Amino acid sequence: MTSLIYRGCEFPTECFYDVDRDVWVRRDDDGCVTMGMTDPAQAQCGKFVHIRFKAVGRSLQRGQSAATIESAKWVGPFPTPLSGEIIATNEAQYKLDILSANKDPYGTGWLIRLKPIRLEEEWQLLLSHDRAFERYRAKITEQNMQCYRCAD
């Protein structure tokens, strides 16, 4: 996996991004997508203490929450940038290690898999890695941020 990196924040080139929602999306071979939280998002959120996923089979519209995350001092949604049906969640991984997103946000820390229903239309609203990187670079600089990962 190759990535662009700025102040410790990683952005894999194989992913597309919804910068406003802090979500990365990857197209899978079966026509579905895998998504998760970006590196800056996990860093600003802090260590996860709990996550509750919406059920597999649930249909979501773009922007609706697919999971609710609690870190030490914050609760917030994980919103999907694409409409579709949840076909899998990474609940088992998070039961094993609640810090999965804080350790490996683009790998073992993925959050949901979705079968999109308006893929071609809504995919246009996502940013490629290089355009997302420019947006994030400005945001990270403005906020004087640094990304960190939890150690094993």
Added chain:
Amino acid sequence: MSFRVIDAGMVNWLDSQVIYHAVASAMSEESEDTLTLVHPDVPYACIGYHQELEKEVDLEYCAAHGLPITRRQVGGGAVYLDQNQLFWHIIVHRSRAPYRIEDVYSRYLTGPVNALRAMGIPAEHRPVNDIQVAGRKIGGTGAATIGEAVVVVGSLIFDFNYELMARVLKVPSEKFRDKVYQSLREYLTTIRRELGADAPTWEEGKRILIAQIGESLGQAMHFGELSEQERMEMASWRKTLMSEEWLYQAGGLHRHGVKIAESVHVREAAYKARGGLIRATIRVREQTLDDVTLSGDFFIYPQESIRLLEQMLIGAPLKEEELRERAISFWREHQIQAPGLTPDDVSSVVMLAANEKELSL
């Protein structure tokens, strides 16, 4: 853009939670950022978003005493809320809020901290999100993202019913409850405790809070009303917050012990020693054993020595070796006879209680 203030006054207890959920979920980038001020008409218990109701609150006690309960969409632990607390909720669109959670708290807690100082209380923001005066908590706060809004919530605690707070919590033993009560009295303070006769009136306190929040944010504060959309959201949130599905969500987060303030926790553990069960109910402060009660069905002679042993352990850093050494010295000094109970058992049970475990079920 100016900052809207909604001073809702005394409301139905449920609406004291509903109001900020509604304003937040109705918020868009074009909306005004808003401060809501409210206090409930009756006391109630409120759990954090990911908690499990029956694990955190004594449901039987609440039912028997007519105490309603709800769950909020903000994290943290179970709390007791009543008419003596002025709830403030700062609700801003996410595009105008800092990105990092620490910065959210730094920015939006400055106003409430300065309000307490303006009243004559030397309060400070203790990161991440406590407001304290001389090591005692005087305000708990929380933050969440609801819809497109970032919400920071807290309260001005004019007065507090410590006994009722300790009573509504689900605790493993009555000794634990006693420890929670004592710890709350010691580590949670109020405006009236700090200022006595010099405490501001409710309306003065509210006025100071609004002014200081405005000044800290560099915003002109103006009074406004809920919009039609916000009222509709309130109707929807009332149904949600009272639904069985919302209240009794399973698969929640159960934290070990009770948090009294930042770095102050009450915890308990029991350990089967050869001579019987030994229980340690402890208060931890900054990784030090701040208080301990030892109980159980073991035999120890002289009988009163157990209280002396507790005093010997208080102040020890939470390290097994240190606790063990103190217990060994005590055994030797007081010529303790305790069949089947050793200094190792004492240090082990204290460390078991102190061991920080977050159980995510």
